[in-house]
Amino acid sequence: xDHLSARQERILGCIRERIAxxxxxxxxxxIGQVVGLSSTSSxxxxxxxxxxxxxxxxxxxxxxxxxxxx
Numbered sequence: 464x465d466h467l468s469a470r471q472e473r474i475l476g477c478i479r480e481r482i483a484x485x486x487x488x489x490x491x492x493x494i495g496q497v498v499g500l501s502s503t504s505s506x507x508x509x510x511x512x513x514x515x516x517x518x519x520x521x522x523x524x525x526x527x528x529x530x531x532x533x
Contacts, residue, residue: 470498471509471512473498474509474513475531477498478529479531482530488527488528491503517532518531
């Protein structure tokens, strides 16, 4: 598997921290604020790439339902 980009690593870290602290995944806007992306479509693109790689998954269409992969 290819290495993750620094941005993808930061997004995964943001998701881990939010799930550990709040019990649910962060919103796209919250992720964008943490990693320095103002475009929600850019955040959604990165999340889609992480989901394609099996590193995260969603139980609904909402990104707040994101779960970390194994």
